[in-house]
Amino acid sequence: MNEDILLEVKNLRTYFYLDEGVVKAVDGASFSVQRGKTLAVVGESGCGKSITARSILQIVSRPGKIVDGEILFHRYTSDASGGSRVETFNITDHKPNSPEMRMFRGKDVAMIFQEPMASLSPVHTIGNQVMENFRHHFKTSKQEAREVTIEMLRKVGIAKPEERFDTYPHQLSGGMRQRAMIAMALICQPSLLIADEPTTALDVTTQAQILELMTQLQKELDMAIVVITHDLGVVAEIADDVAVMYLGEVVERAPVDELFHNPKHPYTQGLMSSIPKIEGQTRERLETIPGSVPHPYNRxxxxxxxxxxxxxxxxxxxxxxxxxxxxxxxxxxxxxxxxxxxxxxxxxxxxxxxxxxxxxxxxxxxxxxxxxxx
Ligand SMILES: Nc1ncnc2c1ncn2[C@@H]1O[C@H](COP(=O)(O)OP(=O)(O)OP(=O)(O)O)[C@@H](O)[C@H]1O
Ligand SMILES: [Mg+2]
Known part of the structure; x- marks a missing residue:
């Protein structure tokens, strides 16, 4: 096996069983993520990006479930002699609420969402939420966990972290909340971070700062990132590899430079030509892909x-x-x-x-x- 591969998604199918019919949200998606590298997943709205991400963590809400495929996570574990070896954790072998999945979430793979308020609790302080995540995975004293948390808050660029520890999410700006989310995600030093539209809700300057923070922490922690985004500017900035999704499956995969310079699939070419360019005629109309994404009921x-x-x-x-x-x-x-x-x-x-x-x-x-x- 290739030691550089951290995550393999093979022929993943995640369906929602509704009274009206079956929504095939993810239907045969395959891709892999390399250790320490960034994979961008792109595609129009509704093509199954978020459900793919949720499937990796087995947090798909009912009536959705994984019906086929494999998700393999090749993690390092220490062996009896104190060395380390690669062990394959087959995510699809475990039930969503199993102890194995509960340990896996947050520790091996963490996720950040587009809207921090959806995943931060409004009634607990930032510090306590970050600290609880750490204590869930590591047995430490409260004092030690508090120190690790303060250090993490400092690392994500929250000034005076000793004081900010006791603030509530609503007392922070959007950018600061997103930093707190990143602190919560990274406190256990996961080897993979999944970021679902991490900067869409932020202004351009804050967006640039958050992307920079993510890539800086990626280097420090030697962490892989799967970033889900509509924004090809974000892709160009941080991705090593790109997977283009359409209607629940991957239609093109390539290293980022190759994809931008030599897009092959007519869908990828359509996405590329809808990016505004600075040069050229100012009056030129932007191209769009004709039609819209069909509903996954009737593909x-x-x-x-x-x-x-x-x-x-x-x-x-x-x-x-x-x-x-x-x-x-x-x-x-x-x-x-x-x-x-x-x-x-x-x-x-x-x-x-x-x-x-x-x-x-x-x-x-x-x-x-x-x-x-x-
Ligand atoms: N809880 C649900 N019940 C039924 N269908 C759902 C549910 N969640 C998602 N879907 C459907 O699954 C498909 C894929 O959704 P998903 O959220 O993964 O898209 P996405 O690519 O992340 O889109 P966006 O860019 O808008 O976030 C969509 O057709 C969506 O309507
Ligand atoms: Mg989504």
Whole structure:
């Protein structure tokens, strides 16, 4: 196994069973996170980013549950001789409220949310909340825990932490609350921090400060980060790798420079061209991806992006309507889920491309013979 990999999500499916039908919020997502590195997860609203994050911690609210896939966390543990070795914790093997999951949350993986007020208790002081998290995982005296907490509050840039220890969340500014959340998340020195839209609610200056704080603490603690964001500026600033999600699955994965310079999936290209640029004509209209994300109740067949895909229409790719492409490499470290780059073998691809509509029987025979290769 590759020792650099900390987290592997394989074919994850998390569904919500509602009276109206099944919402397939996450439906076959696969990606991995490297030790000490930052993975950005991007995609339009509703594509399953937060539910993926919640699945990793098994905090999906009812009636949602993980129905398939594996989430493997490769953590270091000390062995009998005092050395350390890698142990694989299979998250999906444990019940959400099991003692193993309760120890795992906060200690191995911590999460921060977009809105700090949603996860900070309004009736407890900042200091007590950070300290309780520490005492939940480590047996220490109250005095020692208090000292560690004050040190952590100082580290996240809260001035006069001895005094701020006793303040309540509502007495702090948005930026300070987010710092307190980061202190609470990092007090047990987790090896992975999941940050779900950590700076969306903040003004631009505070946003920059929080991102800087996260990357500085990442270096100090040698921690990996999964950052979920709509903001490609944030991605460019802090990510090493990027996973692009669409309708519950990952459609493209690459190192950040590769993704920005050489986006392959028409969806990723659409996201990129909707970023405002400073150069160029000021009157130019921003491009947007046509249509909107379909509700996960009634997902399109074939490639999930096909109804909105310009490349499908321009190239008359009928295969996109009938067959779901797989996430496959286009080069070293770059994977994409799109028929523009992968051909089913044993089939005259050109003939398919030229056919406006493929009859269902022909589609079925392609499905039977298709053994997808690069
Ligand atoms: N509690 C729930 N009950 C039913 N459906 C849900 C629930 N929570 C999320 N979903 C659905 O699951 C899908 C994925 O939601 P998710 O919150 O992961 O999206 P997201 O990518 O994080 O979007 P955003 O960028 O808006 O935060 C959405 O279609 C959403 O409506
Ligand atoms: Mg979300």
């Amino acid at each position: 399109p067949t074939g490639c999930r992006f096909n109804p909105r895909c310009r490349a499908r229409i321009e190239n008359k790719l009928a295969i996109c309507k009938h067959h779901e492409p797989q996430l496959l490499p286009v080069s070293n470290e770059h994977e994409v889920r799109c028929w523009l780059y992968h051909k089913p073998t044993g089939v005259d691809y050109q003939a398919i491309s030229n056919a406006e509509l493929l009859p269902d029987e022909a589609a079925a025979s392609i499905a039977a013979t298709s053994n997808v290769t690069k």
